[in-house]
Amino acid sequence: MRFDAIVIGSGMGALCAAALLAADGLQVAILEQNWLPGGCTSSYWRKGFVFEAGATTLVGLDPGMPLWAVLQRTGIQIEAVPLQIPMQVHLSNGDTVTRYQDLDEWIEEAARAFGKHNQRPFWEFCYQVSQFVWRTSLRQTAFPPTSIGDWMQCILKITPEQFWYARYAFFSTEWLLKKFGLHRNRLFTKFVNEQLLITAQNYAPQVNVLFGATALCYTNFGNYYVNGGLINLVKPFVNYIEQKGGKIFLRHKAIAIHWSKEGYRVVAQVKGKEKVDFLGKFLISGIPINNTLPLFNGHMPYKISKRIEKLKKLTMPSNMLNSAFQVGIGFRPHQHLTCIHHQIHLQEPLPEIGSQSIFLSVNHPEDALRSDVPGLAVASISTHVHHPAARMHFDKSVVEQAILERLAALDLIRPDTIIYIHSSTPAAWEKWTQRQFGFVGGYPQYMHIKPWQMLEARLDGYKAYLCGDTTYPGQGIPGVALSGIIAYEKLRRDWL
Numbered sequence: 366m367r368f369d370a371i372v373i374g375s376g377m378g379a380l381c382a383a384a385l386l387a388a389d390g391l392q393v394a395i396l397e398q399n400w401l402p403g404g405c406t407s408s409y410w411r412k413g414f415v416f417e418a419g420a421t422t423l424v425g426l427d428p429g430m431p432l433w434a435v436l437q438r439t440g441i442q443i444e445a446v447p448l449q450i451p452m453q454v455h456l457s458n459g460d461t462v463t464r465y466q467d468l469d470e471w472i473e474e475a476a477r478a479f480g481k482h483n484q485r486p487f488w489e490f491c492y493q494v495s496q497f498v499w500r501t502s503l504r505q506t507a508f509p510p511t512s513i514g515d516w517m518q519c520i521l522k523i524t525p526e527q528f529w530y531a532r533y534a535f536f537s538t539e540w541l542l543k544k545f546g547l548h549r550n551r552l553f554t555k556f557v558n559e560q561l562l563i564t565a566q567n568y569a570p571q572v573n574v575l576f577g578a579t580a581l582c583y584t585n586f587g588n589y590y591v592n593g594g595l596i597n598l599v600k601p602f603v604n605y606i607e608q609k610g611g612k613i614f615l616r617h618k619a620i621a622i623h624w625s626k627e628g629y630r631v632v633a634q635v636k637g638k639e640k641v642d643f644l645g646k647f648l649i650s651g652i653p654i655n656n657t658l659p660l661f662n663g664h665m666p667y668k669i670s671k672r673i674e675k676l677k678k679l680t681m682p683s684n685m686l687n688s689a690f691q692v693g694i695g696f697r698p699h700q701h702l703t704c705i706h707h708q709i710h711l712q713e714p715l716p717e718i719g720s721q722s723i724f725l726s727v728n729h730p731e732d733a734l735r736s737d738v739p740g741l742a743v744a745s746i747s748t749h750v751h752h753p754a755a756r757m758h759f760d761k762s763v764v765e766q767a768i769l770e771r772l773a774a775l776d777l778i779r780p781d782t783i784i785y786i787h788s789s790t791p792a793a794w795e796k797w798t799q800r801q802f803g804f805v806g807g808y809p810q811y812m813h814i815k816p817w818q819m820l821e822a823r824l825d826g827y828k829a830y831l832c833g834d835t836t837y838p839g840q841g842i843p844g845v846a847l848s849g850i851i852a853y854e855k856l857r858r859d860w861l
């Protein structure tokens with residue numbers, strides 16, 4: 366089958382790139398190995414409940430942010446409900462901190478919980494940096510620059526403030542805490558570290574100020590909820606691409622990419638059936654670089670195979686990555702929660718996996734689409750599993766038990782209200798997404814990798830491009846949406 370572009374994977378990064386190509390009139394084929402689109406941003410039905418596959422929080426729909434930009438360009442409509450209170454954090458000292466969106470309200474709350482000392486200047490600085498980062502991200506879509514064209518684009522769009530802020534890529538969030546004299550505030554540093562882990566996938570010493578400040582201010586931008594689960598963020602993208610003449614092929618796993626000057630032949634294994642060849646002038650891989658590179662197969666010009674080999678050396682191994690342990694619960698709520706997202710710090714690290722916090726999301730109380738029986742609720746709980754290759758399988762029941770005890774102690778979910786519960790290890794993530802070692806959440810931030818050293822969208826240096834959460838800036842839905850925009854922009858500038 367012949368298309369203009371073959372897109373591997375239907376994660377949010379790939380869907381953004383595919384939708385933008387479709388808007389330009391290109392016929393796109395999306396190959397998805399799973400029976401559902403969306404990857405880590407998806408939802409599945411089980412035992413009368415709709416569970417989130419991975420992501421639960423959603424930002425990026427405010428004007429000037431990546432998802433907003435894709436929706437503007439394509440006209441895709443998403444029905445999203447803004448959240449009044451984006452998140453609550455349950456600290457290990459028993460206090461609960463409400464992460465208000467309004468900056469002043471949040472600073473007041475932070476000062477109450479962590480002490481007045483320098484909370485205001487710290488958060489005002491972080492917010493200023495995060496506003497700069499979002500302002501710049503859609504302006505500098507040639508970033509990181511790797512061709513003469515990219516450099517020209519970057520130079521044309523450079524502003525004095527970009528020079529000013531660039532230096533913060535050399536300083537860590539730990540340095541920032543010291544600068545504001547907050548590094549000895551144990552409660553606050555733990556709060557910062559656990560917040561960074563869910564947004565930047567690493568702790569303050571490894572997260573540069575640009576990413577760190579943006580990650581910490583995640584809740585100071587519009588947070589949204591999609592009724593029926595995040596599959597309803599994904600479906601409008603798929604519908605749009607199909608209306609434009611593209612097609613999504615579910616249960617089609619790309620197993621090889623053959624290169625030729627005319628384009629790419631991608632071999633897909635159809636689940637339980639034969640292999641099918643897809644031909645495309647362009648290729649977009651929306652799966653992790655760890656999974657993409659081994660697909661390159663057969664004869665390639667020396668320059669391209671050398672590039673693929675060089676990229677292989679840059680892929681992160683398991684000990685630099687994280688996976689997730691997840692618990693899905695269908696229950697009868699005993700109270701009305703004013704906030705649907707909760708980060709919960711633990712008094713003791715979790716058995717088997719050692720993580721120090723869990724993240725709980727419940728459905729919006731006005732969303733009737735998440736359970737077959739009115740009045741029931743759904744909870745998705747996740748926690749990090751560092752170095753997943755070493756922890757593919759473990760005793761799920763002890764981790765599940767420790768999580769349930771903490772939820773009961775906080776009176777968030779009572780054990781006697783649980784109707785259905787299931788949990789999953791990194792092995793389940795590997796099966797669901799095919800991601801190597803079941804690693805999820807993207808490449809974590811590391812201080813030795815500056816933003817301009819992150820993997821860029823050009824894959825083979827020819828007509829293949831990469832997006833998703835292992836490519837710049839690639840973390841969470843807003844990050845992968847931006848990576849999809851950048852892959853599309855680079856392809857368009859290079860060839861269209």
Ligand SMILES: Cc1cc2nc3c(=O)[nH]c(=O)nc-3n(C[C@H](O)[C@H](O)[C@H](O)COP(=O)(O)OP(=O)(O)OC[C@H]3O[C@@H](n4cnc5c(N)ncnc54)[C@H](O)[C@@H]3O)c2cc1C
Nearest residue numbers: 374376378398404405419420421422619805833834841842
């Ligand atoms: C537990 C958890 C909680 C999270 N919470 C949040 C959150 O609250 N907010 C947020 O913004 N982000 C969150 N994230 C991160 C976010 O979900 C991901 O970073 C993002 O969805 C990844 O998108 P992606 O474009 O990289 O593709 P992926 O989601 O990785 O999708 C890739 C797709 O490609 C398919 N695929 C893989 N190999 C092949 C192949 N060979 N052939 C065909 N198809 C293939 C997979 O099945 C998958 O559908 C969370 C992630 C996890 C795991």
